[in-house]
Amino acid sequence: MHENFDFSVTDRILADHKCAQQLIIAILQDIQEHYRYLPREVFPYLAEKLDMSEARIYSVATFYENFSLEPKGKYVIKICDGTACHVRHSLPILERFRQELGLSENKHTTDDLNFTVETVSCLGACGLAPVIMVNDDVYSAMTPEKASELIKKLKEELANA
Amino acid sequence: MLKSRSELSALREEYAKAYAAQSRRLIVCAGTGCVAGGSMKIYDRLKELLRERGLSVAVELEVDPHGDVIDLKKSGCHGFCEIGPLLRVDPEGWLYTKVQLSDCEEIIEKTIIGGEHIDRLAYKCGCNTYKKHDDIPFYKNQTHIVLDQCGTINADSIREYIAVGGYSALEKALFEMSPEAITDEIKKSNLRGRGGGGFPAGRKWEQVRRQNVEQKYVVCNGDEGDPGAFMDGSIMGGDPHRMIEGMIIAGIATGASVGYIYVRAEYPLAVERLRTAITQAEELGILGDNILGTEFSFKLNISRGAGAFVCGEGSALTASIEGKRGFPRVKPPRTTEHGLFDKPTVLNNVETFANVPLIISKGADWYLGIGTEGSPGTKAFALTGNIVNTGLIEVPMGTTLREIIFDIGGGMRDGAEFKAVQIGGPSGACLTAEHLDLPLDFDTLKKVGAMIGSGGLVVMDDKTCMVEVARFFMNFTQNESCGKCVPCREGTKRMLEILERIVAGEGRDGDIELLEELADTIVNTALCGLGKSAPNPIISTIKNFREEYEAHIYEKRCPAGACQKLKKIYIDPELCKGCSKCARQCPVDAISGKIKEPFEIDLSKCIRCGSCLDACPFKAIKEA
């Protein structure tokens, strides 16, 4: 076990869910919400506390697309490629984000861990397609140009933080 | 905590009175679309401005307001998000559209203080101005029974829900009806599952009710996996109590004491509203132990999905709630016998449950009067694509595509020609011009090889390539295949490869036949509904648009002019003024040149996205 990993957050989350095996998905969701990914250190810890095998926890974590074993960026940019957004040209927007950030189909997160670019299918705002989401904020009627402006703005926010 | 029926009735009377007494009500749309457009900032600004002017503001229904109060509320999605952010002004029923932060002062001055309508903010179409929400053609041609409160009531308030008659069906079910009578009423109403299959809900309830088992469950499927559909999300976020009421009634009817709502990961707003709603219902004693002082107890939990489309399938969904990987299992046994935690389980869709309180309150006979004989009631659809009005709609079953596209949808966008509509998302099929007058209901669609499915309706014009549409959906399902069985895992991969080849201009003789053969195998041998229905979009596009496939394969040509790899984009040096605007638009830096000299496109970099075509002020960029 990693000596210098702080398990207090994990403990709190486990307590919130009464250490119930059945709630493993909710537990992993809360952990991911906190760290923005699932740190490897938590797996043996959860296995012990929940009395289930580490392999089973890994199998759950890898089955669901929302879980990430790799650290994600401070800003997670989700580009909607649901039907409504697709027919209104969501792909050029995705391309633009990737280009601005030096990312690709195989590389989703910048090395400085500031940005992650992913696609999702429908964010429930189809009337404003094409739509993207940055962390919890939805941006509507996007264009490649707006994408570039947004990256500029987010980078400024990072610089001023 | 309410301890009896009369206490709830008394409370309802009090709330109804307070609700009716509201003299000025502003309802800001707080659905996902309008929030993205800044509606919450508008809400805050209106509140601030009202207070600055010394007007008292009520954000929750107040029973005994002191003096004149302006009610400022947040609603769920109205369905017509593209004209948002929306503000509804009551009692007049006015709808203000595309409201901006800078409009707030004027709204307070003119409308609140002066009582005047602001023409500038009204919805306009052609030369007509529509002041009232209900007069707008998009709404006028719809029948809202399930969605009728989405957009009019405060989505965060159990008080308003009760004031407009909410939880009276629960009262009736709890105090006037036996579990058998409730089940019989649902059976008689012929309410059919809105999650895709159209299985009669009453039959499921009956199967669960009859089993003499201690623990049973009620599960609501709010996974809404079809990309491009958002009606279940809107119901959960716009009128959460209605669905909860339906679930509690299912609990009474079947003898289940625990319920789960499985909500799609991408709906944080719906989760928040449901959480609020559950807490409010618990505080009033409408959920929890001994509901309204009776022997009946019902506990409701929320499970959030984690991004797997296959979890919309019943057995995968229950596995996911149990904290396992969402693999479907072989059926039978059915969910009604071995469902959640291996116990008898009623699994229904959000919209299905939302219909239940209406049927119990107004009776099965009333319900049977709406829709068609075999498919009573209404259906919500998510209308998108190349039409004038896109959004969430609700129409009686049996409405025709023509009515939906032309009366509600306002016709094709930019005067384009109608080509097809894809119904039911990635598991669905396409319908063509010959189906425009077909009544949309479960049985009629089945006859033509389509299905209502999730309720996604994508309208396509003559510039849409049907092979590309097929590829898009296959790409989606292939990605979402859980990999448990070979036909689906390997078969969809092969089908996708072939489709990708065809749209890239590398199709070969025999590809169509190969697609048909693979489709046939997958449909007949895949383990769950995902695999069984994955080939549907391909089967139906081949059936209806075989010549498009052939043009791609044999002539390397996309008849719709949509397939990017079959396009050549070039700059006409005669027309180009060298302004560089296109180069700035290009997402992949494929355009270069010297200012004031003709620019050039590097086709090896160009991804044929088309952005530059619209960007050039001189129309110098062309496709061949």
Ligand SMILES: Cc1cc2nc3c(=O)[nH]c(=O)nc-3n(C[C@H](O)[C@H](O)[C@H](O)COP(=O)(O)O)c2cc1C
């Ligand atoms: C791959 C797959 C995905 C599904 N996704 C959903 C969904 O997102 N929402 C839904 O209500 N039903 C979905 N279903 C249908 C459910 O399995 C089930 O039939 C339905 O929830 C039952 O409710 P109903 O009878 O009220 O429609 C899906 C089925 C399959 C095979």
Ligand code: SF4
């Ligand atoms: S058909 Fe597809 S999704 Fe369903 S069990 Fe088989 S592999 Fe999984």
Ligand code: SF4
């Ligand atoms: S079509 Fe798109 S990728 Fe190609 S040159 Fe134009 S903007 Fe660039």
Ligand code: SF4
């Ligand atoms: S935008 Fe048009 S005129 Fe300007 S450089 Fe590009 S092609 Fe030439």
Ligand code: FES
């Ligand atoms: S398809 Fe993009 S928000 Fe629905």
Ligand code: FES
């Ligand atoms: S979110 Fe406001 S109308 Fe849909």
